[in-house]
Amino acid sequence: MRLNLAQWYAEMGQRLLNGQPLGFWQGVGYDFYQSFLDGARWKLYVQGLGTTLLITILALILGVVFGVVVAVVRTMHDQQRPGRRRNPVLGAVNTVFEAYTTIIRGTPMMVQLLIMGFVIFKTSRNTTMVAALSFGINSGAYVAEIIRGGLMSVDPGQMEAGRSLGLNYVKTMRFIVVPQAIKNILPALGNEFITLLKDTSIVTVIGGRDITKVAMLIQSKTYGGFMSLFGVAVVYLAMVMLFSWLMSRLERRLRQSDRRS
Amino acid sequence: MIDVHNLSKSFGDNLVLDGITTRIQKGEVVVIIGPSGSGKSTFLRCLNLLELPSGGSVLFDGTDITNPKTDINAIRRKMGMVFQHFNLFPNMTVERNITLAPVQTGLMKQHEADEKAMALLRRVGLADRADSYPSQLSGGQKQRIAIVRALCMDPEVLLFDEPTSALDPEMVGEVLDVMKDLARDGMTMVVVTHEMGFAREVGSRVLFMDGGKILEENEPQAFFANPREERTRSFLSKVL
Secondary structure (H helix, E strand, O other): OHHHHHHHHHHHHHHHHHOOOHHHHHHHHHHHHHHHHHHHOOOOHHHHHHHHHHHHHHHHHHHHHHHHHHHHHHHHHOOOOOOOOOOOOHHHHHHHHHHHHHHHHOOOHHHHHHHHHHHOOOOOHHHHHHHHHEEEEEHHHHHHHHHHOOOOOHOOOHHHHHOOOOOOHHHHHHHHHHHHHHHHHHHHHHHHHHHHHHHHHHHHHHOOOOOOHHHHHHHHHHHHHHHHHHHHHHHHHHHHHHHHHHHHHHHHHHHHHHHHO | OEEEEEEEEEEEOOEEEEEEEEEEEEOOOEEEEEOOOOHHHHHHHHHOOOOOEEEEEEEEEEEEEOOOOOHHHHHHHOOOOOOOOOOOOOOOOHHHHHHHHHHHOOOOOOOHHHHHHHHHHHHHHHHHHOOOOHHHOHHHHHHHHHHHHHHOOOOOEEEEEEEOOOOOHHHHHHHHHHHHHHHHHEEEEEOOOOHHHHHHHHOOOEEEEEEEEEEEOOOOOHHHHHOHHHHHHHHHHHOO
8 A cells, every 4th residue: 555655656746747737636645645654754743743742741840840939939928927027038039030930921932942042052952952941941930920820819718717727838728728729720721831832833943853843844845835834733733622621621620619509 | 815915906007906905714705896997807816816916915825926936826726716708618528628627737637537527517517518518508507617617626715707797697597506505615705796696695795896995895784784985885876
């Protein structure tokens, strides 16, 4: 079967070289073969997809870690009691984190990526890791604000009730505030993850070989971007749809305590 | 049991408590009444340091709780609090709402806490709701659960912050009944409320607050029969 297809492809190529026009479906088939199968090009897409997923997952982990740390420090700072002496270390760290969020959210992702790739890590050839770090730092700032918003959205009475029972701050957060905050922030967090997944496509500007770059390379070889670019678009779309479906299932599970009667 | 001396609290320039001095004895039911904005709730919240006093001292069994070195969590385990808006934890079942604190503070093992929770739930007539979530309960049921939650810590004193103000009129009775029951058992209680009937029937002492001060205090019969202050008289004439 494969051999036949290859023969057919060679035949079609010959016809094109001879200036004979192809039929519509023949043209579609030829483009498809050329973009995905010729020279086992699909392996390039798979490799590219691997890079995309690797960058996304590493960045996601980094982003969540940065986000949680920043959000917790900033919330703790804001929840210090008026009247009591403020913790100076917390104040200093809070100022640094505030600057981090401001700078990261105030500059374009692409500029950050270019600075990381061509200034800070200009000698590094490992674009995947540079990209994962850049996207992680970027995502962290947004995740921090999402989590902070989620923690603040929980009724202050919940914290008071926990504390009035003699639970300390950390335990009240862990058992009472954070579980409620998670339910509130899950949609926003899912959204951030989707944005991150798609944004990794700009890693091409520092020479990363993600799935978008593969499509661009193949397009430049075949002089026809229809199949490769649409193909990649479909891959992104499928991943986002799968992820959205998983998130909606998770949300439904967490809504268990909202059911009535 | 609780000694309050010259307690003051201000939010910015707004002086909410202005030199409160009083003593709450073991077994007493102290009812605090007064117009809104008089500082009743703030006073109550200063007793377990949900509000940090600006001046003065609060001594619980001889320990100054306003001292930053005091382990406030240990003090709070002995002082239960019931809130106007219940503040049950919506992400947990009723049983877990009640047993979380005793287990997490190391007071009881999970099975001990479970048994105690069930016993208390039976006492307030809600044993069948142990596995419900707060969103499935009525206001009166929620508040009874909130009282059980505070009781499960075996507190020495219970603080009530307008426990019936957020309830439908029909449900006030069931919550007051639980509180009366506790009072009969000798529980020390400090109750901020607008329920004058409760104050008269159950209170061992009534404090009338206005403008951040305790204007008048007396045992309930005398308080309601012969209020001394003009301000008290005008307040009572409006609410009774």
